[in-house]
Amino acid sequence: MTPKRRRLSIVLIGLAMLGTAAALVLTAFEDNLVFFFSPTDIAEKGVGPDRRIRIGGMVEDGSWQKYEEGLRSEFVVTDFQNAVKVVYRGSLPDLFREGQGVVAEGKFNGTVFTASEVLAKHDENYMPREVADALKKSGRWKEGEEAK
Amino acid sequence: MIAEIGHYALVLAFFVAIAQVVVPLYGAARRDTALMGFAAPAASAQFLCIAIAFGALMHAYITSDFSVANVAQNSHSLKPLLYKISGVWGNHEGSMVFWVLILALFGFAVAAFGRQLPDSLKARVISIQGLIGLAFLAFILLTSNPFERLDPAPLDGRDLNPLLQDPGLAFHPPMLYIGYVGFSLAFSFAMAALIEGRVDPAWARWVRPWTLAAWTFLTAGITLGSWWAYYELGWGGWWFWDPVENASFMPWLAGTALLHSAIVVEKRDALKAWTILLAIITFSLSLMGTFLVRSGILTSVHAFAVDPERGLFILGILIVAVGGSLTLFAVRAPALKAGGLFAPVSREGGLVLNNLILSVATVTVFIGTLYPLFLDAMTGDKVSVGAPFFNATFVPVMIPLLVLLAIGPLLPWKRGNLRAAVEKLWVSALFTVVVAGGILVLEKGAPLAPVLGFGFAAWVAGGVVTELTERIRLFRIPLGDSLRRLFNLPGAAYGMSLAHLGMAVFICGATGEMNWTRELVATARAGDTLTLGQYELVLEKVERSQGPNYFRDMATLNVSKDGVPYATLHPERRLYPVQQMPTTEAAIRSGISGDLYVAIGEGSDLGGYIVRVWVKPLVPWIWAGAMMMVLGGLFSLSDRRLRIGAPKRSRRRPAAPAVTEAGD
Structure with a gap:
């Protein structure tokens, strides 16, 4: 794997995780904001x-x-x-x-x-x-x- | 007179700091050895000046010199000596002096131990460290002078907030500060590397032990704070996801990531730009923590400074530091040469994933902490974000990290085989299933949380044991050889195992406390019996007496467990007359299986007392787990490979770059 592709895959994994976290945050906000x-x-x-x-x-x-x-x-x-x-x-x-x-x-x-x-x-x-x-x-x- | 000396020393420190910033930086740019050589003595002088100022303030506190406004507002002549001393950092002004003291101490450490550092790197690191000090010295001198005099001097002081008069809290701030401020050194190193335009393993060899030391202190500081909240506030909670707690937790998360990525830079010369960015982020979060806590934006026991001028000043420092460092990063990071290559499935890959997860976890805590401030500023709506939010976001984000924690250390550097690693873990997998299944049966399948919690704890612990047995090749070579290998493991290996195992122990404690706590609130008179689970508590009497600077109602409860006498507990309710403030002193009986926690409330006219009883399973495991992480950090620090300047044990292998000491 070339360094460029490696970096791209890391960025993609990172984005996917951030996306999941964003979804979690938004649903949690809906239920838990007081x-x-x-x-x-x-x-x-x-x-x-x-x-x-x-x-x-x-x-x-x-x-x-x-x-x-x-x-x-x-x-x-x-x-x-x-x-x-x-x-x-x-x-x-x-x-x-x-x-x-x-x-x-x-x-x-x-x-x-x-x-x-x-x-x-x-x-x-x-x-x-x-x-x-x-x-x-x-x-x-x-x-x-x-x-x- | 002594207070004036202290003030003078602070002003002097300010001017020394200016020289410390300008001369070495200019010298490094001109490659002028003499000018660069100015850095070390400047850092020492800076430390000396601030130490004198701090000593002067402490002298004022110990001698109860109430002509100093700061002492008059925060101390009292009757206060025990320990709290006179801890009072020095138990207020805004004093705590800021303490902050710069630690900062200067770290600068001094580089000056004293950094003989092997390349001249220009050392000069730049000390210069940046001086720049941070300069900003905070200006802050102290312009907005928060601790040596201001009162005329006439009052006869006695206004005392320290009684909640802060506690041994746990006497040591919590210093630990926390050493942690917070310790990350400044990682930051200074990152800045210096960006200016130099190069990062090599020698750089990481320096950054890692200092980051590790800061992380270890921060862990200890957070634990002490949590422990204090648990027994002193009398609500039986140990972590409230309070913004102030989060302010210290975010640098911890980022610092944990930094600790792991620095390993990759050191061993494999990869992830350099990322590690630099993490160093910047970690210290920025520390600064933000200082800002949130000290600006009075958040209302809490920590918010000493409600003066908006002070808040704005720290905000200014924060913006310049974050903005400046990120700009420098954006300009210079692309110039850093990429290092060693690795496959996605490898130790490096595992550590990258660790970093991603920890970063995302930091982001969720960041959002939960700052969103209310943001919303208030934007719309004026006031909201609070509490534990349920963090349980629904932070916890799920962290779960993959626990899965990874067992696998990652089994992967080799550069290129690994996931299947081979997972196959090694079949015993842990079995152990996990047994533990989770056991809990499921025990709990009759009711809530899933404890099953998951203990299951993951078992998985992590199993992973740690597997990694150790692999390392010492247990059962594959003669037992004696395995044991010899075990004793000869480097300190860092012990450190990692201990810290990771601490994580498992901590999870057990947190899971037990959160899911199995039982509570009883009742009114009782002398002679009444309360029953909670296996425990029977008889309230024998409540007596009034006097302490050094408070009055107290002390209850005596005889506790039996399953009909057998178990303990005599003395919860108290105190009144501190100077501040007219009551406090609750809970009585806690700790055992390995958990705590019995008793607090008493106000007495009623009819002679009854509100008694609150909690049975809190596995709480001591929380502190034990955290302490194991601290011990792990200390073990790692003792590793001679990290001790720059330590006597060299082996000269056989020629050290590659100039700084590298005894090679791995």
Whole structure:
């Protein structure tokens, strides 16, 4: 085999593999992309009940209810324009607090968001980027204060 | 005063770097030996300056000098000494100083050990290494000065994020950085070779050990990080396909490919342009990792710098480095002479396929990591790409690599016979079928994933054993001779077997953890009993006490397995008052068959505690497999054929090019 043909065959194999990978990536994107919604997005655009999404915003003050000694929690996520009620079964992250930013992943049935995962924060000052943007959009972002 | 010395040393390092870039490069172009000779002392001076700066910063941390802003923001006088030291790199500014320190260390290594390198190559390598250092020194001095003073100095510091106060994390960043930055040397060598216009086996003999060293450290660093996430975050996961993890995983994948293609350059003088390109890509991915992690684009525990100016600066460095190096590659690569020929079915062919697969795998991780950023920038839509995406793309792409992993090492160089190689593998094939069948029966055919996982692990392990028995001609020559052969194998052969076997062990661990994990979340009071599988856990008590810089609730659980007392576990929940931050300290009982993992949550008003229990089969195999890869790397490095400048053992064969030491 001449070097040229060898190189050509390597390139062809490489392209075939890239093609396979592209197909895999595209199908995986179709099933596994999780979109982020703010409470306002949910109110305005609506979400199908079977679609996995992430929501984010602030945990409304005084909305956190614990049942079964903390095993099941309900709280309200708000961007100060709209709010969504979230139920979650399991142990909340260490830094879950009322009046702080939160991101949850799960499904919305039209009235209640059932979270399968509530994302942990790594430190006290951290504000999920999506939440910060959502709050900026709703005009309730306190400039500089939580941007750290 | 000492902080000012540190700052001054950094500025000095910056100017030394300018000289280090310009003089040797000009000297190499003019073939002026004196000017080229300037490279080595410049690299040493550069390293010395940065070491002084780093030492000054460390001094400020150890003595808790809170008049230095960086120390005040990231340290606390009550913090244990280990975390005062690790605090130096546990923040943005300090970690960047550490970055350039390692960079200068590698430049210094070339200066110190590179006596046999051709003058011009050495001068150019050190010059490029200096150029990278120059960019990052400018970054530190202009945007991230670690020695800034506070006036008045606060009485005490704001403490380090408690999650980072952990022995696993004290060593994770240095390991990772040595890995990341170590690839800079492969990059500098690639650039120098492009400028020179030639790549020969001597070049690969240099690049391979340094790449291998970087790869070994990177593997250890990623493993430590994963281990830390597993026991410290208290969610029982070990790999989340988090963008920050991917940022370190992509250079690892590309570096693994580079490691393999450098073998072909060294042994067969082929794949030269490709290897150079891989060196560029690997280091570019390292730079991109630094950018993603440090720019604050991704929100994570690693994102110290939210200052957009810093992000833009690193992005600028990234664009210049990638753009410049690829342009140079495009201009000069066609001039590289093609080397040894080989048939498609051959060791070289196998390694090419290895490279293709690893590259495609890198691309899938790259897309999954960057697509959300891309979409956000383009449309403003926010998406997240999680584990399911990578399981559906990365895993299938890697499967052919596992099949190949057993076959490739059995193929001879130049021209091989696929059938002969596959025939040698009939025992492994049988072993694979037995293992996969066993799992199928055990699991009653339910999910296919564990059958495949353990099947492939068996195939890889079988391949490694087959390759070793072939090498020592077991059962074909007297046993004593075989054993003698086994003991006389070069370090690189042990290294390869160990690393490949580590892969098999790792797959077992990952498969077991992902498919057989069982979880229990319940509320318990003192005296309550929880049951999960074979385990019975009795919550004896929860006590409050005080640690050096935190308060803790420590639970005592008596665990029995199948009715026999098994362990007493003490999961904790800590509160670090300075940062008002609670953390979970899981209690883990490890055994060869798996982990029992217990974490406690907040107590309720009624005296109950949320207790989370996981039974995680085979998790220790994950770390064991990764450690075997690290050991494999170390074994390979110990191979005297790779030790340039090591005492020559045999002079019988005349070394071909000037650099080549003891021939194979």
